[in-house]
């Protein structure tokens with residue numbers, strides 16, 4: 389049972405700030421916490437435990453949360469509390485993830501849920517092995533590379549592609565939850581959904597962030613009757629503090645809890661998903677019952693790169709996450725960032741150009757390696773990265789031009805470059821359990837509110853728009869083109885950092901393709917500049933993907949705009965709403981939660 393504790397704790401994450409102008413596609417990300425809200429955390433989330441309130445206080449004060457045995461960090465306190473209960477009762481990190489994800493799908497439906505996909509990195513305390521599970525969505529088998537092109541072969545406009553059934557890929561999250569539990573769980577599967585079911589049936593408190601995002605997406609959310617009915621009952625947007633019941637979600641969870649993922653991938657739920665996708669009035673999709681019945685989670689080898697004598701391990705293709713984070717860090721390993729500081733232009737010249745070089749390779753080479761040959765090992769080979777570092781070393785200003793390199797590859801293939809939009813939604817879960825197992829999972833329905841198609845109490849993803857809309861450029865194929873059954877390239881970067889074979893850091897973030905920069909920076913902040921996890925997550929962001937140096941507005945990093953401009957970077961002040969969640973493992977566990985969002989870290 390949830391306990392309601394009245395508190396006067398102030399909460400950085402309560403106020404709403406819809407900033408502008410921002411790119412329309414970034415609008416879903418633009419609700420950021422504002423300091424100084426007078427509302428109490430207990431009210432905002434409908435009553436939290438004393439431990440959760442203390443975690444919020446720590447976050448407000450800029451302190452990490454400390455624990456001896458276990459810890460969980462995620463994007464909403466109700467979801468974190470569900471995971472904490474599982475861990476307190478002796479459940480594993482995989483058990484806790486199932487509880488956290490099922491609550492997140494209810495209270496943070498815009499970011500992740502049953503209708504989406506996820507990547508999971510697991511450190512096994514018994515064997516010392518790192519394993520990754522790929523629960524990414526697949527393209528419908530009836531789709532082809534021209535799926536997002538008009539009759540002249542020209543790419544559709546982004547929003548014309550996103551909203552509606554066309555952008556929906558086969559969801560992977562439910563099967564991933566089940567597979568992780570089958571491998572590493574020890575709690576009763578059905579019981580892991582009880583908290584989410586209770587919240588869905590009795591009602592959860594609509595958070596400030598959810599309310600703000602619903603209001604900001606009113607037109608698109610009201611295009612489809614089921615979506616409008618849930619988010620705009622009787623035509624009015626759900627508001628902060630409303631008690632929201634989601635009986636359909638509870639029923640879906642009950643079916644999964646009693647019958648397993650089969651209840652989702654076959655039968656009536658699957659039939660309803662297919663009907664919803666193929667039946668949208670505009671932009672109907674091609675997802676079929678066959679796609680759902682055939683869906684499988686894939687175990688893949690982790691991608692690990694050495695940085696400052698640590699192993700940084702994460703998710704390989706179809707995610708570009710670990711490869712691109714790894715390329716950035718592997719290149720920077722040739723420079724002494726520790727001798728510089730976090731707010732020095734030279735640090736960001738090095739990080740910025742290492743990122744630009746990595747993103748150039750990402751655009752050329754990275755995609756679903758089950759469909760496209762990839763130089764996966766060559767991209768993070770230290771000799772190759774030393775060549776890339778030499779390009780940066782040869783100058784003391786921004787690189788004039790940046791192009792993909794030629795990593796070692798026993799394959800001859802011409803590929804064209806691609807910049808696919810990946811927009812900031814998504815959610816990240818970090819967990820360490822009482823046995824020392826560690827779990828890092830980034831989970832998404834892609835854009836805020838995904839395809840906006842709502843069925844059985846949850847939203848369906850728009851992950852297909854992570855593919856390149858163009859299949860070729862001047863007759864040369866693009867690696868991340870859409871193909872039937874293929875998984876779109878991701879930027880999600882669930883990460884576990886190891887030292888001498890033991891995990892020392894578990895982290896990840898939402899943020900579209902900026903995830904890569906957020907995660908790389910959080911690691912640099914800790915390994916080079918000695919920050920604790922809360923400081924590392926709160927530090928002002930600078931992110932460079934395709935050339936422009938994004939600088940977090942309203943922070944001390946603004947002071948870098950002028951010197952970086954003088955070095956030749958194009959700079960852009962903007963919100964950079966990461967949602968990092970990190971746990972470090974040392975003599976004790978230390979947890980951090982991104983002050984830009986509503987999450988907390990909690991442990992005992």
Ligand code: GLY
Nearest residue numbers: 810834878879880
């Ligand atoms: N859709 C966000 C990502 O996969 O990176």
